[in-house]
Amino acid sequence: MNIIVIYKSKYGTTKQYAEWIAEELGCEAAEASRIKIDDMESCDVIVYGGGLYAECIDGIALINKNYDRIKDKNIIVFSVGLTDPGFKKYYDTVAEKNFSSEVRDNIQIFNLPGKMIIDELSLPHRGALKALRAFLKAKPSLSPDMQMLLDLCGESNDFVDKNAIGPIIKAVRDIEQV
Numbered sequence: 001m002n003i004i005v006i007y008k009s010k011y012g013t014t015k016q017y018a019e020w021i022a023e024e025l026g027c028e029a030a031e032a033s034r035i036k037i038d039d040m041e042s043c044d045v046i047v048y049g050g051g052l053y054a055e056c057i058d059g060i061a062l063i064n065k066n067y068d069r070i071k072d073k074n075i076i077v078f079s080v081g082l083t084d085p086g087f088k089k090y091y092d093t094v095a096e097k098n099f100s101s102e103v104r105d106n107i108q109i110f111n112l113p114g115k116m117i118i119d120e121l122s123l124p125h126r127g128a129l130k131a132l133r134a135f136l137k138a139k140p141s142l143s144p145d146m147q148m149l150l151d152l153c154g155e156s157n158d159f160v161d162k163n164a165i166g167p168i169i170k171a172v173r174d175i176e177q178v
C-alpha cells in the first residue's frame with residue numbers, strides 16, 4: 001500500500017509527530033509545500049497533520065481544495081493543539097469549522113497533544129495570544145472551557161506524547177487489512 005504522511009508545522013510539533021508516524025509506517029513524511037496533487041493521487045492512504053491555530057488546522061486547504069480528486073483515497077487528518085484531546089465538544093467544533101459534512105463523513109480525524117513555548121513564538125503570535133487573554137479577562141465570568149483557554153494561552157506547556165500516535169497507526173493498519 002502506498003502511504004504518504006504530509007504535515008504543516010510552524011514550531012515543529014506537528015513535524016515531530018509526522019516523522020514518528022512515517023517512521024512507524026515505513027513511509028515518507030513530507031512538508032505540505034512540497035506536495036502536488038499528483039503525489040496524493042498516487043497514494044492509497046493520505047495522512048495529513050497540521051497545528052491548530054484559532055481552531056483552524058494549519059494548511060488544511062490542501063485536503064479541502066483537492067478533495068474531489070482524492071475522495072476515493074483513505075484520508076486521515078490529525079490536528080496538534082494545546083487543548084486536551086479528551087475535550088470532545090471542542091474538537092467536534094474544530095471538525096465542523098475545518099470540514100464540510102461530506103468531507104467529515106469520509107475521513108478519520110485524530111487530535112494530538114501539542115506544545116507551546118512562549119519564548120519561541122513569533123511577535124504576531126505573541127500579540128494574538130495577548131489580545132485573546134485581554135479579551136477573556138475582560139469577561140465578567142468564564143465557562144470552564146474558556147477558563148482553560150485563558151490558562152493555556154498565558155504560559156508555556158509541553159504535552160507532546162509519542163504514544164498519542166498509536167490510534168493513527170492502528171487506523172492505517174486496519175485499512176491495510178481490508
Ligand SMILES: Cc1cc2nc3c(=O)[nH]c(=O)nc-3n(C[C@H](O)[C@H](O)[C@H](O)COP(=O)(O)O)c2cc1C
Binds near residue numbers: 010015055081083129
Ligand atoms: C497564535 C496561536 C493560536 C493557537 N490556537 C490554538 C487553538 O485554537 N487551539 C489549540 O488547541 N491550540 C492552539 N494553539 C497551540 C498550537 O496548536 C500548538 O502550539 C501546536 O503544538 C503548534 O503546532 P506546530 O508547532 O506544529 O505548528 C495556538 C498557538 C498559537 C501560537
